[in-house]
Amino acid sequence: MKKLFDRLKLPSTHRQSENNRRDFLRKGMLGGLSLGMMLDGKPEQEMEFITQKVKRDSKPAELKITDLRIAHLGGVPFKSPIIRIDTNQGLVGWGEVRDNASPNYALMLKSRLLGQNPCNVEKIFKEIKQFGGHGRAAGGVCGVEMALWDLAGKAYNVPVYQMLGGKYRDEVRMYADTPEITDPASFAKKLKETRLDKGYTFLKMDFGIGLLADKPGMLTGANVWKLNQRDNKAKTVGNYNATKHPFTRIQITDKGLEYIAEYVNKIRQGVGYDIPVAADHFGHFDVNTAIRLGKAVEKYQLAWLEDLVPWFYTDQWKQISDAIDTPTLTGEDIFLKEEFIKLINAKAVDMIHPDLASSGGILETKKIGDYAEEHGIPMAMHFAGSPISFMANVHCAAATENFVALEHHGVDVAGWEDIVTGSKPLVVNGFAPVPNKPGLGVELNEEVAKRFLLKDQKWFAPTEEWNTRDSHDRDWS
Template sequence: MEKFIDRFRLPNKVAMAPPEPDRRGFLRKAALGGLALGMKFDGKTEQELEYLTQKVGRASKPSDLKITDIRIAHLQGVPFTSPVIRIETNQGIVGWGEVRDGGSPKYALMLKSRLLGKNPCNVEQLFKLIKPFGNHGRAAGGVCGVEMALWDLAGKAYGVPVYQLLGGKYRDEIRLYADTPEMDDPASFGKKLKETRLDKGYTWLKMDFGIGLLADKPGMLVGANVWDVKRQYGNSENKKVGNYGLTKHPFTRIQVTDKGLQYIADYVEKIRSVVGYDIPVSADHFGHFDVNTAIRVGKAVEKYQLAWLEDLIPWFYHDQWRQITEAIDTPTLTGEDIFAKEEFIKLINAKAVDMIHPDLASSGGILETKKIGDYAEEHGVPMAMHFAGTPICMMANVHCAAATQNFIALEHHGVDVAGWEDLVTGIDKPFANGFVKVPDKPGLGVEFNEEFAKKFLKKGEQWFAPTTDWDKVDSWDRDWS
């Protein structure tokens, strides 16, 4: 018994603050008190110690951490739709993640049967297990959202912020670029950019000025009258020639006239006259047209020194991207819909664009995006990061950006969403005025504010409903023989 009690004694030579009266005696009595109940284990040391420490929190035992459940709360208006993931464990630690904006919660729920009972701290191993269920665009949302939550759990289990698990940080604050939806009137648009962006501390802006601005104006577009050019997404109206939003750019055969190009140039000039030239301004959402028109648009706005032209054509046309990049002086950028590092490597090796633009909620999650950034860095290519979700996903981006040297700026698409920052707790507010401080708390550094977030619950959805339908594996997943 004396040997067992010795395990609870403090070393004689450890320098400590002045103790309370007879601390060693207190520990001895505490041990003996526990032994009075623990003797029933007949000297089985491990069981005795387990009994004596049964009320001690198990968060300090990451090797025993197991996933017990995965649930979803599907939010809308944050700024778009975003399914928030909650991964629960046997130690009471919860990990938060998020399916990419516009993605289905089923992309995450289908992974539950592959993860139950697994240790979430083995993040890379589990990512390789679920990676085959991801694909480009929103189809990667489940894999990436789960990966975020795994890192949150690992950081909490070990008591360190995620960036530390990635190798440490290069910066203490993350620069944001503020996205601003398109407006027809450039004067009003410029005023909004100044008042709601620049005056709030943002040092990088992004705007849209695509051919949707020209759709109702005579003499500016060729071949556009058979398409629903005002809407370039999946909600486009089906015409006899097809769905504009679902037709790849080179196949619409829409062209911009000299008159249309001049209108675009004048639009950008008016924006620059309001915001000035001291800060970078990027551009996005041009519409669906071919390489030749992309080059003409690029040349028309060159003198306004834009930071980049984004997604002029689909990302997978590497040769066509290189044509554009070599033909214009404004930097080119793409990548928000690419899943995993393999396709980014092809894009970079082809020297197709000047910069890459992964969306962490599509590109593979935190670690995969860091790997993408590291590869780009080795080839002299900077990395901006696309983002349009809740603060949960933003914090995942923040930790990745902190740990990646060639990072330049992270998108913030929720600037105008009232209460956006209140969706999480644990970080000083406001936390998104031009820069975000990298949190030093364990995991992602924030907790989901469930009570507040319920106001954003998508109509017809349940709040973190049970997901037992997804508990059992029902297929053979190996993709090799």
């Protein structure tokens, strides 16, 4: 051993420490040490041999992707396909396809990933982003990107936020989405008991034409659309959910606007004005009705009005934003930064709202936030998945300066936090502590996660049928 340490020219303090362990090494290696000494004159091979059972995080330069599999969970709160990427060094990376999206969006990328070093996150993302699209179609690309960052963090033994440039905050503020209740007094009571009393400092609720569907004199033009699953009387002229807002020609009457305003007023009376309350899911109506609705609730000081019209109607968004005083917000279905840039440059919205599982993943969402920050635009983040995607959001939010709040859609899901192990609890008094563990900071808890597995799905079944690439991917000539 002395010959070996002399050859490696270790510092004297290191040599003394190693000498103190000499007896342990002699006993622990026994015959193996004798074999190691056969490599006399080859110090690198000697050191590799005698430390072969020492646990390492990884050899990042030699890390390779060997497999990709899916476990499709349900009720977390929606359907969420969990991605597992395996490597040649035993490291596992976790990602998640966006809620209610197909696992195939991720599986078809497997043939593009095999053999690649997952630490080259941006390089791989540029190769696969052509297979993403707006809304759920981005789910595979974004879920894989999450898993790559998880692997890179584990390989280098650092949390993901550190690889994004460090963090602006130690805790990430949550805003709690709450399913609506028709009676506003009961809804306000639920908000207080299940949200405010648990420490949440930011709320979101739904109100809109769904509240008015069964009330006479409150909507014009709604009688030919099926506005909800309970409505079996409507003579439909098309699929309401698939018809873009301006084309339904539904309008809210003055009576309907008064009802909505009173509904919001009672919510405010119940939770007070110290707490920000945002609003979402108003229904499918045109820009004129959106402006009238926005003006009707202005005095209740809502944090924002979300997705009043589809995100791609930039001119209409600017028309709405210029006409009302309540902040406007959109973006949960936008893929990549370019479309956010259009909205920001046009000053069409007051805030942006990417869903990391659609917007391009962790790094692309930070780039979106950084661009908005340079133009004075705040960023809230949409989220409705399992703790895997949640932690990806937490790292991104921690590393982005203009971040405001992250949605938590699983507050009422029993056992939601138990789906993972690691940095726990995930939420403390309405805030998510930013983990300092490598990668995303959590591992899938298989025992608990299996309880959420969809009945017709298998647990991370083999996916060899996706191993072979069957197309020419280059999108230029």
